[in-house]
Amino acid sequence: MSILDLFKRRTSAPVARERLQLLLAYERQSRGQPDLVSILREEIMAVIAKHVQIDQDYLQVSMDRGATMSTLEIDIQIPNKSAAPLAMAG
Amino acid sequence: MGKVVVVTSGKGGVGKTTSTAALGAAVARTGKKVALVDFDVGLRNLDLIMGAERRVVFDLVNVIQGTAKLSQALIRDKRLETLYLLPASQTRDKDALTEEGVEEVIARLRSVFDYVFCDSPAGIERGAQLAMRFADEAVIVTNPEVSSVRDSDRIIGLLDARTMKAEQGELVQKHVLVTRYDAARASRGEMLSIDDVLEILSTPLLGIIPESQDVLRASNLGSPVTLSEPLNGAAKAYLEAARRLEGEDLPVVVPFERKGFLDRLLGRRAA
Ligand SMILES: Nc1ncnc2c1ncn2[C@@H]1O[C@H](COP(=O)(O)OP(=O)(O)OP(=O)(O)O)[C@@H](O)[C@H]1O
Ligand SMILES: [Mg+2]
Numbered sequence: 286m287s288i289l290d291l292f293k294r295r296t297s298a299p300v301a302r303e304r305l306q307l308l309l310a311y312e313r314q315s316r317g318q319p320d321l322v323s324i325l326r327e328e329i330m331a332v333i334a335k336h337v338q339i340d341q342d343y344l345q346v347s348m349d350r351g352a353t354m355s356t357l358e359i360d361i362q363i364p365n366k367s368a369a370p371l372a373m374a375g
Numbered sequence: 376m377g378k379v380v381v382v383t384s385g386k387g388g389v390g391k392t393t394s395t396a397a398l399g400a401a402v403a404r405t406g407k408k409v410a411l412v413d414f415d416v417g418l419r420n421l422d423l424i425m426g427a428e429r430r431v432v433f434d435l436v437n438v439i440q441g442t443a444k445l446s447q448a449l450i451r452d453k454r455l456e457t458l459y460l461l462p463a464s465q466t467r468d469k470d471a472l473t474e475e476g477v478e479e480v481i482a483r484l485r486s487v488f489d490y491v492f493c494d495s496p497a498g499i500e501r502g503a504q505l506a507m508r509f510a511d512e513a514v515i516v517t518n519p520e521v522s523s524v525r526d527s528d529r530i531i532g533l534l535d536a537r538t539m540k541a542e543q544g545e546l547v548q549k550h551v552l553v554t555r556y557d558a559a560r561a562s563r564g565e566m567l568s569i570d571d572v573l574e575i576l577s578t579p580l581l582g583i584i585p586e587s588q589d590v591l592r593a594s595n596l597g598s599p600v601t602l603s604e605p606l607n608g609a610a611k612a613y614l615e616a617a618r619r620l621e622g623e624d625l626p627v628v629v630p631f632e633r634k635g636f637l638d639r640l641l642g643r644r645a646a
Contacts, residue, residue, distance in 0.1 A: 291521055297591075297592045297595035297596050297618065298595060300596055300597075301593055301594070301596070304423070304426075304428065304597060306430070308423070308428050314466065315466075320589075322433060339494035341444050341446060341447070342446065344447070345446075345447060346432050346433075347430065347432060348429070348431070348432045349429055349430060350429040350430075351429070355386055
C-alpha cells in the first residue's frame with residue numbers, strides 16, 4: 286500500500302458527498318418536470334429541420350452537469366449543398 | 376456477434392450493480408468492446424457507480440420509445456474507450472419497457488459489442504425477467520447467506536424457463552458469483568461455506584469476491600473497483616472472475632483469513 290492509497294482512503298467520502306449533492310440537486314429540481322435537455326434538443330431540431338433535412342444520426346447531444354454551471358454540447362453535421370441532392374435522390 | 380450476460384440475483388442489495396461495473400470494466404480492459412445496460416428503471420444506479428451520472432442525457436426508455444437513437448444514448452467511459460453505458464430511466468417506471476423494444480436494443484448492441492452486460496433490478500418480476508430475457512449467459516450474484524441463496528435458486532428456475540434461450544430448447548449458461556464473502560466469519564462457521572452454496576445451487580462458480588472496503592471506496596469515487604484499484608483484493612477477484620467468464624480455466628481459491636501482525640496486536644489489546 287502506498288502513501289497515495291492512504292490519501293485516497295481519506296478523500297473518497299468527500300468526493301462521494303460532492304457527487305451526490307450535485308446529482309440530487311438536479312434530480313429534485315427536475316422531478317415531475319419535463320426534462321430541459323430534451324426540450325432544448327427537440328426545439329433545436331425543429332429549427333434546423335425548417336432549413337435543412339438532417340438525420341438524427343448526425344446530431345449528438347452531450348451533457349456535463351457542474352455545480353454552478355452545466356454544459357450542453359450539441360454537435361450537428363449539416364450536409365453540404367453539393368451533397369444534398371444526392372441525399373434526396375437516395 | 377457479441378455475448379449477452381445478465382447479472383441477476385432475485386434478492387436486492389447483494390452486489391449486482393457493483394459486479395456489473397467491475398466485471399464489465401475488467402473485460403473492457405482487455406480491449407473487448409463492452410456495453411453495460413442498466414435495467415433498473417426508476418432506480419438507476421449504474422451511472423453513479425460508473426461515475427457517469429453528470430453525463431446522462433438519454434436512456435434505455437428513450438431508445439425504446441424512439442425519442443433517441445441508440446448511439447446518442449450510449450455514454451462512452453472517460454477512462455476506457457472500449458467501455459460504454461446505456462443508463463436506465465430515472466423518471467419512468469418498469470412498464471415503460473416493452474419486450475419488443477428490449478429485444479431490438481439488445482440485438483443492435485450485440486451486433487456492435489463483444490459483451491453486453493445487463494444489470495438486473497432486484498426481484499423476480501417483469502423488470503428482472505426482461506433483463507434476463509435475451510441473455511446467453513447469467514452471472515447469479517449470491518451472498519453466503521440463506522435468503523440470498525434461496526432467491527438465487529428462484530432466479531435459476533426463471534433462467535431455465537423464461538428466457539428466449541430456454542424457450543428455444545437451449546440453456547442459458549449460468550455462473551454463481553459469491554460476493555461479500557467474509558473469510559473471518561466463514562472460518563468461525565458463522566456463514567454458509569462456498570461448498571454449501573455450490574452444492575445447494577449446483578451451478579459452477581465464477582468467483583468469490585471478498586467483503587471489502589475497496590468496493591465502497593470505488594463507488595464513492597464513481598469508478599469500477601477493477602479500474603480504480605486493480606491490485607486490491609476485491610478487484611483481483613473480479614479480474615479473475617472476468618477471465619473465467621471469457622472461458623479461461625482458472626482455479627478458484629477460497630479466501631482464508633490471514634491475521635497479520637497488526638491484527639494480532641490489536642486483537643490482543645482489544646481482548
Ligand atoms: N464485496 C463487497 N464488499 C463490501 N461491500 C459491498 C461489496 N459488494 C457490494 N457491496 C455494497 O453492497 C451494497 C449493495 O451493492 P449493489 O448496489 O451493487 O447491489 P445490487 O444487488 O445492485 O442492489 P439492488 O438490488 O438494489 O440493485 C452497496 O453499498 C455496495 O457498496
Ligand atoms: Mg443494483
